[in-house]
Amino acid sequence: MKEDQKNFLLFAVLAAIILIGGQLIASRFAPANPPVTKIEGGKTKVVPNPGADPTADTAGAIRDRRQVLAEAPRVEIDTPTLKGSINLKGPRIDDLVLVQYKETIARDSAPIRLFSPSGTQDAYFAGFGWAGNGLQPPSADTVWRASGTALTPSTPITLDAANATGQRFRIQIAVDEDYLFTVRQTVLNAGQQPVQVASYGLVNRAAKSKDVDGWTVQVGPMAVENNSANYDINWTDVDKEPQRFSATTGWLGFTDKYWLTAMIPEQGHSFDGQFRTTPRQGYQADFSGAPVALAPGKAVTQTTRLFAGAKEVALLDRYTDKQGLTMLDYGIDWGWFRIVEKPIFYYLDWLFRLTTNFGVAIILLTITIRLLLFPIAQKQFASMAKMRVLQPKMKALQEKYKDDKARQQQEIMKLYKEEKANPLAGCLPTLLQIPIMYALYKVLLLTIEMRHQPFVAWIKDLSAPDPLTPLNLFGLLNFTPPHMIAIGVVPILLGISMYFQFKLNPQPMDEAQKQVFAILPWVLMFVMAPFAVGLQVYWITSNTLTILQQRILYARHPQLKVAAAK
Known part of the structure; x- marks a missing residue:
């Protein structure tokens, strides 16, 4: 029907404006924070982070990881979710594996490696230290004494070091059963002179993330500054110049699509944060706390949290709500429709735990959404039916006042009022579906x-495109079709479902429109093919329910079908 076609085109245009225009608006009116500055000698100068470790960089030559791990004494890390070790030279947390997640869906796939020592492939590590006037902290080559051989959720580790002036340094590291390290840095001034102490923490990585940074997913540098999430910093910005800020609450680090490393200073205390490149084309996020005056015989302790792990929604929410880690849940870039996306996710996750199959959960979610929108769809069809009945009268008015457009519009509006018809009523379901569709897209992405997560048969990963294509006889022929034409079975089913949905609608009178709507299902099939199978399952289910819904509503409003047939 013509109204349906207009609504579909309206949906496509509005969705494009929201998906593409949103990022442009955000980047225009929400620029990244300027660097921290100070007035010195009558001139404005950028304030460097005193706590940034200039030696914290990756080595030039790539070496075997096992060899590097054996070069220095280590403390084992052993939790239900993490395996690895702490390098006592430094010290650094530079060996970390996420045991519950694998690189691929293959049974023998290796687990995800998050941290790797300096000098190895994809080096990535965290470190802690101090700076300050009169302070002589241990160097990067210092080997610290450890209180034990293994860090577990029930056995924290204490690392000690000292210098010739009597200053003693201690780092106490604890870890929970998930991905959160608590690091307590203590300095005891046993010397004769007062000193300034500022603790710092850093996260250093040798290269950019392998995930793609886009306007729908934040990948790369990220910070939360004074209760505001900053998604505007990217690799290119850091390449040009250091990105600095000051805050009293928040965190900074690097985010991948599914993984996050966040250095979280003590909340409520001022700190300076920055992102910068390293001498060997790597990247570093670091912070330094405000200097504290430490008198002889006194000690000072400053606490930092380090999150290094998977961006599990419920876990990040718990850390934020229960442990006061300011906006750590914003490590997931939900975007504009966060208020819709998170309830959809939690309902979808509940359905998954109920059915143990994410594909089935997506289908049940789609049914739920369609049931919620069904009363609105009824009103839409009733309005469309009334508009169909009024079409002959509208055409008569258009013909009668074809030379007076103002009078024509006035008479048509009068007709709407007399017949209690609303030409915009059919747009409401379309407008409601835009945030829902986009929210589900973001949730699945x-x-x-x-x-x-598997679904059925060959669909082993709902977050990836359909791997099965008839172009190589479903893998029987020994060749891989080009990506642009390697249309999977599920996208083909999507195109078929859209074809029958459009077929159920009355054909437009205009030949150009008729040709456009004839090829539109197959164009959308190619457009949707690279998307996650889970999103395609949602759309196929939605199309099937729409066809069923149209049949029901045609039966309730026969005048709509009769008018369309005429």
Whole structure:
């Protein structure tokens, strides 16, 4: 029907404006924070982070990881979610594996490696230290004494070091059963002179993330500054110049699509944060706390949290709500429709735990959404039916006042009022579906909970495109079709469902429109093919329910079908 066609085109245009225009508006009116500055000698100068470790960089030559791990004494890390070790030279947390997540869906796939020592492939690590006037902290080559051989949720580790002036340094590291380290840095001034003490923490990585940074998913540098999430910093910005800020609450680090490393200073205390490149083309996020005056015989302790792990929605929410880690849940870039996306995710996750199959959960979610929108759809069809009945009268008015457009519009509006018809009523379901569709798209794209989740048969990963294509006889022929034409079975089913949905609608009178709507299902099939299978399952289910819904509503409003047939 013509109204349906207009609504579909309206849906496409509005969706494009929201998906593409949103990022442009955000980047125009919400620029990244300027660097921290100070007035010195009558001139404005950028304030460097005193706590940034200039030696914290990756080595030039790539070496075997096992060899590097054996070069220095280490403390084992052993939790239900993490395996690895702490390098006592430094010290650094530079060996970390996420044991509950694998690289691929293959049974023998290796687990995800998050941290790797300096000098190895994809080096990535965290470190802690101090700076300050009169302070002589241990160097990067200092080997610290450890209180034990293994860090577990029930056995924290204490690292000690000292210098010749009597200053003693201690780092106490604890870890929970998930991905959160608590690091307490203590300095005891046993010397004769007062000193300034500022603790710092850093996260250093040798290269950019392998995930793609886009306007729908934040990948790369990220910070939360004074209760505001900053998604505007990217690799290119850091390449040009250091990105600095000051805050009293928040965190900074690097985010991948599914993984996050966040250095979280003590909340409520001022700190300076920055992102910068390293001498060997790596990247570093670091912070330094405000200097504290430490008198002889006194000690000072400053606490930092380090999150290094998977961006599990419920876990990040718990850390934010229960442990006061300011806006750590914003490590997931939900975007504009966060208020819609998170309830959809939690309902979808509940359905998954109920059915143990994410594909079935997506189908049940789609049915739920369609049931919620069904009363509105009824009103839409009733309005469309009335508009169909009024079409002959409208055409008569258009013909009668074809030379007086103002009078024509006036008479048509009068007709609407007399007949109690609303030409915009049919747009409401379309407008409601835009945030829902986009929210589901973001949920399926962002959340690790659907990563590597199987559905049925050959669909082993709902977060990836359909791998099965008839172009190579479903893998029987020994060749891989080009990506642009390697249309999977599920996208083909999507195109078929859209074809029958459009077929159920009355054909437009205009030949050009008729040709456009004839090829539109197959164009959308190619457009949707690279998307996650989970999103395609949603759309196929939605199309099927729409066809069923149209049949029911045609039966309730026969005048709509009769008018369309005429």
